[in-house]
Every structure is written in structure tokens, then in C-alpha cells.
Amino acid sequence: MGKRMLEVTGLHAYYGKSHILHGVDAHIGEGEIVALLGRNGVGRSTMAKAILGMVKAEGSVKFRGEEILGRRTFEIAHLGIGYVPENRDIFPTLTVRQNLLLGEKRNPRQPKPRWSVEDMFNMFPRLRERENTAAGVLSGGEQQMLTLCRTLMGDPDLVLIDEPTEGLAPMIVALVGDYLKTLKERGVSVLLIEQKLAIALDISQRVYVMGHGHIVFEGTPGELKANSQIRKEWLEV
Ligand SMILES: Nc1ncnc2c1ncn2[C@@H]1O[C@H](COP(=O)(O)OP(=O)(O)O)[C@@H](O)[C@H]1O
């Protein structure tokens, strides 16, 4: 594995007085796809928000060796971390194309932009058909595709993606799987928060399982597949 992109050490997070993360350690290598699994309510989304400076947190979060904990969300985004939140995040009155162009940002570390609007339409042909349609009238699945694509237009080096396949039809889940494979091919690092074990095991190189604000398992997809005790205790419902 190459250099560390992200290194989280002893991370605690809070909403007011509720203490949600209790010392999380995790890392993501350059170009690595890492899945973060766990049951609902264990703190996976909170971990993404803590990395992005969106909740009160303590500990350390280093991006390319630089401490980012305590910095503001827009500064963190500018360093090259993209975020696809769990709720679909679009501008409803703007068209699909306008939404994509609004997400466009140059990454100073890339000699040329890694992604074009055309790449997005090739990954999700449905978005091309809806190019001039107001995003607010798209279906839930189409809005999810648009959210995934808008984040890529910012040319991030690392993307935190929170439950991208939640509530989607199997055909769209498969397209999201292809999208993640394309990110891998182009060397983008990913933290994939998922509920669906199959997708996470298929796409990621390493897996974390979170339980009650702690990491309870770290290993390869193969190791998680072989560990029925961890799956029973922390994943299966
Ligand atoms: N805005 C909030 N205010 C207070 N508590 C919250 C808030 N968001 C989440 N929580 C609580 O934090 C815990 C972890 O939530 P979350 O990180 O969303 O879990 P996950 O993403 O793993 O389902 C849950 O107990 C949840 O109720």
C-alpha cells in the first residue's frame, strides 16, 4: 500500500453532551478503497462528519500528514476531500448540467482535470437524458447519481461516501458499483460507508467494522467473510 492519505487517531466526537465516537483509529492509503461497515446508529456518519469538521471532535485527523482537525469544512474540502452525504444533496431548481458545473473545481495537484461532464454522463446515461431537467423533479435514484457526480466534479483525491446505495433499485446499485470501480481505476481514495456487505466486500481493499463508536474489526474483505463471529455480533440483523 502506498502513502497514507488519511490518518485518524484517537478520534472522539460529540453532539452537545452525547459522546458518540470513543477513540477511533483508522487510515486510508493513496488510491485505496476502504469500507466502513456497521449497524445503524453506531457512528459511521458521525465519523465522516468529524473528518470534515462538521461536528465537535477531539483527537487527530491528518490528511497527507497535515493536521486538519479543527479546520473549517470549506478549507478541508479545498485540500481535496470530497463528501457525498447520506441525504441527496442537489440544487432543485437548477438543471442536471448546472448542478454538475456548480460542483466543478480545479485540483491544484492534478495537471489536468480528472473528470468531465461527459465522464459523468458515460457512467450514468440517465443523467445525460435528464441533462436539461430541473434536479428537483428527478427520481431519488437519479438525484443520488447526480450527488455522486457533483462531488467528483470537484476533483477530490479522497471521497467520503455515505451509504450511496441506500434505498436504490438493484440496477442503480450496480451502476454505483461501477462508479466506485472507476474511482479506483483513476486513483481516487474512498471511504465507503455501507450497509450492503456484498458491495463493500466486492469493491474495497480493506474493511473496518464499527460498533458503538469504536472500531471492532479491521481486515481484508476475505478476513471479514471468514469471521462469522464478527459478522453475527456487529453486522447481521
Ligand atoms: N445531529 C445529531 N444530534 C444528536 N445526536 C445525533 C445526531 N446525529 C446522530 N446522532 C446520534 O449519534 C449516534 C450515531 O449516529 P450516526 O453517526 O448517524 O450513525 P450511523 O451513520 O452509523 O448510522 C446515534 O445514536 C444518533 O442517534
Ligand SMILES: [Mg+2]
Ligand atoms: Mg449514517
